[in-house]
Amino acid sequence: MACKFIVFSIGLALALGIVHETGHAGEWGKYQVEDRRSGYTYRTKETRAMQDDDFQNPGMALVDEGEALWSMVDGKAGKSCASCHQDASVTMRGVGAVYPKFDIGLGKLKNIEQQINTCRTGQMQATPWKWEKGQLLAMTVYVRHQSRGMPMNVKVDGSAAPFFEKGKAFYNERRGQLDMSCGSCHEAYPGTRIRADMLSQGQGHSFPTYRLKWQKVGSLHRRFRGCNKQVRSKPYKYGSDEYVNLELYAGWRARGLPIETPALRN
Amino acid sequence: MTHKFVLVTAFLVALVAHGFSIANAVESSKIVQYVVVDEDSLPSLNVPAILQSLTGKKGDPANGRKVVINRKKGNCLACHVMPISEQPYHGEVGPELNGVASRYQEGELRLLLVNAKFINEDTIMPAFYRNSGFNRVHKKFKGKTILSAQQVEDVVAYLMTLK
Numbered sequence: 362m363a364c365k366f367i368v369f370s371i372g373l374a375l376a377l378g379i380v381h382e383t384g385h386a387g388e389w390g391k392y393q394v395e396d397r398r399s400g401y402t403y404r405t406k407e408t409r410a411m412q413d414d415d416f417q418n419p420g421m422a423l424v425d426e427g428e429a430l431w432s433m434v435d436g437k438a439g440k441s442c443a444s445c446h447q448d449a450s451v452t453m454r455g456v457g458a459v460y461p462k463f464d465i466g467l468g469k470l471k472n473i474e475q476q477i478n479t480c481r482t483g484q485m486q487a488t489p490w491k492w493e494k495g496q497l498l499a500m501t502v503y504v505r506h507q508s509r510g511m512p513m514n515v516k517v518d519g520s521a522a523p524f525f526e527k528g529k530a531f532y533n534e535r536r537g538q539l540d541m542s543c544g545s546c547h548e549a550y551p552g553t554r555i556r557a558d559m560l561s562q563g564q565g566h567s568f569p570t571y572r573l574k575w576q577k578v579g580s581l582h583r584r585f586r587g588c589n590k591q592v593r594s595k596p597y598k599y600g601s602d603e604y605v606n607l608e609l610y611a612g613w614r615a616r617g618l619p620i621e622t623p624a625l626r627n
Numbered sequence: 628m629t630h631k632f633v634l635v636t637a638f639l640v641a642l643v644a645h646g647f648s649i650a651n652a653v654e655s656s657k658i659v660q661y662v663v664v665d666e667d668s669l670p671s672l673n674v675p676a677i678l679q680s681l682t683g684k685k686g687d688p689a690n691g692r693k694v695v696i697n698r699k700k701g702n703c704l705a706c707h708v709m710p711i712s713e714q715p716y717h718g719e720v721g722p723e724l725n726g727v728a729s730r731y732q733e734g735e736l737r738l739l740l741v742n743a744k745f746i747n748e749d750t751i752m753p754a755f756y757r758n759s760g761f762n763r764v765h766k767k768f769k770g771k772t773i774l775s776a777q778q779v780e781d782v783v784a785y786l787m788t789l790k
Contacts, residue, residue: 538765538768541753550720554716554718554720556705594764594765
């Protein structure tokens with residue numbers, strides 16, 4: 362009887378093992394929608410556990426910094442973000458899911474960083490914050506964090522369509538001395554090891570992200586620059602039209618996946 | 628004489644077939660010119676090949692092994708499992724290279740390294756001996772090949788040891 366039980370458990374373990382090896386729809390819960398899997402699912406158990414625990418995730422420090430900046434008065438108009446937008450957990454909820462977004466005044470897309478700086482220079486009459494510096498990163502994390510768990514839902518039709526098409530073309534265009542497109546890695550080989558790293562689907566919903574390699578939170582444009590440089594191509598500038606269009610495409614690749622900001626990656 | 632002509636024709640056909648413009652061919656003149664032979668002109672081949680050493684010299688397999696490991700040179704381990712056990716984490720984007728010398732002839736391996744796109748246009752594998760026709764190359768690498776002609780020969784010699 363005991364013997365039979367052991368055989369049964371081994372059988373069950375094997376069966377479970379096989380299920381784990383090959384994977385099946387829904388295995389990753391909310392981190393998988395149809396064939397789209399978040400970068401989260403390609404990371405190790407340890408890295409995922411660190412992201413899951415707000416006390417261990419060092420990116421959470423920027424949520425606090427952003428919160429402090431939210432009500433800090435700055436600029437000639439004597440206003441803070443809160444003067445116009447009050448409680449961020451109400452007014453900013455959902456914003457992170459739909460940016461970058463077509464802006465009629467600009468006639469092109471605008472991302473969250475650019476919207477923050479538009480508010481600073483326009484409404485607050487304050488100086489714009491610099492890309493990749495503490496304050497702009499912290500505020501972008503704080504705004505995006507208000508939508509944590511909400512599904513990515515960028516608009517790619519209507520006025521956004523031509524910019525979406527440009528972003529998509531960029532994703533599929535070979536570049537650099539190594540002559541690779543984003544898709545060469547992220548469409549052709551997700552789930553495959555490239556040296557020690559496992560390739561994900563190259564989506565944008567987790568940014569700004571804390572990267573262990575950077576020992577810091579970084580923007581999606583920083584990631585784009587890194588991926589451009591590793592194929593020995595000249596990167597574009599932070600906030601360039603090329604990267605904002607690419608951001609829309611990378612956001613669309615994550616449609617339906619929950620916003621993770623600040624995620625944790627290696 | 629006739630033989631030479633056949634090879635050159637095969638080379639031109641290969642160039643045209645792979646969409647190289649004449650301008651690219653001219654710009655590439657800083658690198659060693661090579662002749663691509665295809666299966667039609669040499670039926671013993673399974674894929675197109677470069678029969679002659681790029682430098683006229685034999686490669687050094689021990690140096691080739693160093694080149695394939697070096698992340699700034701071949702960085703082949705990024706994508707291939709190879710019998711180099713002292714290096715952790717071999718990539719799995721391309722096929723394992725153990726036994727590759729029994730699957731390919733020397734000239735075929737040389738072409739695979741020089742520019743694998745002669746064989747598969749869509750491949751992710753970089754062309755290790757090509758210096759033009761790229762899009763938005765970082766200025767540090769403009770007009771340069773990833774490997775020198777002799778390094779290509781060294782890597783070929785190393786791969787030929789993987790029977």
